[in-house]
Amino acid sequence: MKTNAETTVGGDKYLNYNCWLVKNLNYAPYRRCQYCRYRFRNCLFLQYQIVSVALAVIILPLFFLVEGKISALAIISVFASITVFGYFFNKSTEKIIKAQFAQEQATQKLKELSDMLEVKVEDQTQDIIAKNARLEKLLQVRSEFLDVASHQLRTPVSMIRGVLSMIRDGDLEHLPRDKQAQFIENAWQKGAKLDIIINDILAASEFDTQTFMVDSHTPAISLEDVVDQVVKGFQLEAERRGIELVWRPPKKRLPRVKGRVNFLEQAISNLISNAFKYTPSTNMVKEARSRRDKKGMVEVTIRQVRQDIVVGVSDNGIGIPKEEIKKLFEKFVRASNATAMYTDGSGLGLFIVREIVEGHHGKVWAESELNKGSTFFISLPIASN
Amino acid sequence: MRIYGNPMDTKLTILLIEDDPDQIFLYQSKFELEGFGMLSARYGSEGLKLAREQKPDIILLDLVLIAENGLDVLASMKKDPLVKNIPVMILTNLERDDAKTKAKELGAVDFLTKANMMPSDVVRRIREILKK
Numbered sequence A: 001m002k003t004n005a006e007t008t009v010g011g012d013k014y015l016n017y018n019c020w021l022v023k024n025l026n027y028a029p030y031r032r033c034q035y036c037r038y039r040f041r042n043c044l045f046l047q048y049q050i051v052s053v054a055l056a057v058i059i060l061p062l063f064f065l066v067e068g069k070i071s072a073l074a075i076i077s078v079f080a081s082i083t084v085f086g087y088f089f090n091k092s093t094e095k096i097i098k099a100q101f102a103q104e105q106a107t108q109k110l111k112e113l114s115d116m117l118e119v120k121v122e123d124q125t126q127d128i129i130a131k132n133a134r135l136e137k138l139l140q141v142r143s144e145f146l147d148v149a150s151h152q153l154r155t156p157v158s159m160i161r162g163v164l165s166m167i168r169d170g171d172l173e174h175l176p177r178d179k180q181a182q183f184i185e186n187a188w189q190k191g192a193k194l195d196i197i198i199n200d201i202l203a204a205s206e207f208d209t210q211t212f213m214v215d216s217h218t219p220a221i222s223l224e225d226v227v228d229q230v231v232k233g234f235q236l237e238a239e240r241r242g243i244e245l246v247w248r249p250p251k252k253r254l255p256r257v258k259g260r261v262n263f264l265e266q267a268i269s270n271l272i273s274n275a276f277k278y279t280p281s282t283n284m285v286k287e288a289r290s291r292r293d294k295k296g297m298v299e300v301t302i303r304q305v306r307q308d309i310v311v312g313v314s315d316n317g318i319g320i321p322k323e324e325i326k327k328l329f330e331k332f333v334r335a336s337n338a339t340a341m342y343t344d345g346s347g348l349g350l351f352i353v354r355e356i357v358e359g360h361h362g363k364v365w366a367e368s369e370l371n372k373g374s375t376f377f378i379s380l381p382i383a384s385n
Numbered sequence B: 001m002r003i004y005g006n007p008m009d010t011k012l013t014i015l016l017i018e019d020d021p022d023q024i025f026l027y028q029s030k031f032e033l034e035g036f037g038m039l040s041a042r043y044g045s046e047g048l049k050l051a052r053e054q055k056p057d058i059i060l061l062d063l064v065l066i067a068e069n070g071l072d073v074l075a076s077m078k079k080d081p082l083v084k085n086i087p088v089m090i091l092t093n094l095e096r097d098d099a100k101t102k103a104k105e106l107g108a109v110d111f112l113t114k115a116n117m118m119p120s121d122v123v124r125r126i127r128e129i130l131k132k
Helices: A020-025 A030-036 A044-067 A072-168 A177-209 A223-241 A261-278 A289-293 A322-329 A336-340 A349-359 B021-033 B044-054 B070-079 B097-106 B119-131
Strands: A243-247 A296-305 A308-315 A363-369 A373-381 B013-017 B037-041 B058-061 B088-092 B110-113
Touching (some): A044 A072, A072 A177, A072 A349, A072 B119, A223 A261, A223 A308, A261 A296, A261 A308, A261 A373, A322 A349, A322 A363, A349 A373, B013 B021, B021 B037, B044 B058, B058 B070, B058 B119, B070 B088, B088 B119, B097 B110
Parallel strands (some): A243 A296, B013 B037, B058 B088, B088 B110
Antiparallel strands (some): A296 A308, A308 A373, A363 A373
8 A cells, every 4th residue: 555645645534434345355445435435326446346347347258259268368458457447547536536635624624713713702702701891890880989979079068168158148147156156167177078088089099090800910919018018107197196006917927918009008098097087086176075084096907817818907996886887888878976076087988998808809897896996807818829 | 856946836847857967057057047947857767756746847858868878768758647748858969860760759859969059049949849
């Protein structure tokens, strides 16, 4: 058998094992069987065999008729012509078979390419769907955020304008002296609050344009370092307010978490800032007298709990009623007992914390006891390599 | 919760349900100057109770209350036979279309945004509604 590439087109896998010639002769005339595997009647080899047999069957008897016997010459010449015929038959069918094979190969390649393309398109589609989902979530976060922000801004603005409108209308003069003073003081306080709200909104909107969601590209960072930096930043204010700020860094390095330093700094900063607001402080003017005797303390802790790193920020302030804890992280709610004290919050702080922590696949929650204090916890999963 | 004036005389009474005490102070001062009697409550439950007992002529309701949604309060008011016929005006800073539609659906007679309506505008609107 010739085995060079040109003649054994396709090789073994093109054998038609249903061909009785292959089966019975145990013979693999490759070049024929590539064609034969389609139809028995299309088997060129068989056709060749039939023609050869026909030749022999017709010509030999002719010889016999002419010469009265079948001479050796007759037999030799018949088989010689069959062989020669076979050779030329071979050559011509080879071309057909090669062409067939080339076409098959082309079809096969086309199918492969088409399958590959399908897979690629499917991948791209999935990618687009995932990106779309993320964009939708971002848009939703942004729209929620705008709702919160616009409401928070409108509240003090409406108060200030309300007071001014009454002054314009000349109503203020008709009020008793002490009420007039309170009026102006309220507007003043709301003005101060407006400034804080605007700063919070700007900070939060900066985050809004970037991504909140942690993904495989997010680096692994050391959470205790982040907390350390933030606590250091609050030391001056703690002194000013007469609050004891306690931070005990862990003795051993804790496992890292996946996250962005600036976001986590903001989240922890918001919690500590809140704790300062609701902790008794010797410098707070509007506080109840009893509160002033208690020294304000804010404690920041960090530890590993199973597969998470948990940061806790505790204060010894007024506490939060249990029913209200869950709602704290929602848009507008401040705990009911918070309004009794002087609070300069924008109402956005915890909302931002929740968005950041959830974007980091973490959890945030609070525990509290009325008049004893509250602790806010952030838990982030340890980065898996 | 405090009651100004005597709701028993022919003076018209307004019930304001609002969580911010500074805002209550503002509107209270204005309404009293304008000759209205004024009731106020910082919680929906308180407001509902006052409405049942004192039968104000109109209720002003904020939507963002402490751990409470004003729309729920509105729904409860419209279910209560003693209170449901008192006109309720929403007075809030929440500028959301879905809140506006829900409020109207639940039977609020108007929806005012505090940022756009000054106390004198609110008074004018109240007088318009009470004239009907």
